[in-house]
Amino acid sequence: MIIALVFAAAILACDQGAAPQLAGLGGTGAISRGGTSNDTIQPLIVNPGQLQLALGATFQLTTNAPASLQNQVQWNSLESTIATVSASGLVSAVAPGTATIVARYSFDTTRAATATINVVGTPNTGDRAASAGGVSGAP
Numbered sequence: 001m002i003i004a005l006v007f008a009a010a011i012l013a014c015d016q017g018a019a020p021q022l023a024g025l026g027g028t029g030a031i032s033r034g035g036t037s038n039d040t041i042q043p044l045i046v047n048p049g050q051l052q053l054a055l056g057a058t059f060q061l062t063t064n065a066p067a068s069l070q071n072q073v074q075w076n077s078l079e080s081t082i083a084t085v086s087a088s089g090l091v092s093a094v095a096p097g098t099a100t101i102v103a104r105y106s107f108d109t110t111r112a113a114t115a116t117i118n119v120v121g122t123p124n125t126g127d128r129a130a131s132a133g134g135v136s137g138a139p
Contacts, residue, residue, distance in 0.1 A: 044113035096121035
């Protein structure tokens with residue numbers, strides 16, 4: 001009965017020109033906050049997904065979160081002895097090794113996006129301290 005009602009609601013929404021909000025039923029993985037298409041939030045993506053930093057360097061990670069939800073993104077380092085991350089996504093390389101940085105919405109902690117940070121053991125000389133995907137970062 002519930003499945004039939006959801007299906008009927010989706011058909012009705014499509015007939016009225018609206019995209020159905022069927023999060024969690026095998027769609028794109030988007031979540032809906034309130035049921036309108038303006039409230040649909042796509043799964044987070046961290047940019048860049050992979051990063052190499054020199055020991056002592058910092059780099060600002062970003063997400064695809066809408067501007068209105070940037071303050072709802074929470075950052076965490078799974079290996080804080082290698083790389084730390086601030087509440088705004090600024091990564092600091094503190095020891096050689098590989099760390100995973102996790103971003104998630106504060107209201108949806110079941111979904112997360114990650115970035116892999118590889119810290120190399122050479123001191124930061126100020127030039128090309130960070131590189132993402134083979135592209136050197138700005139000094």
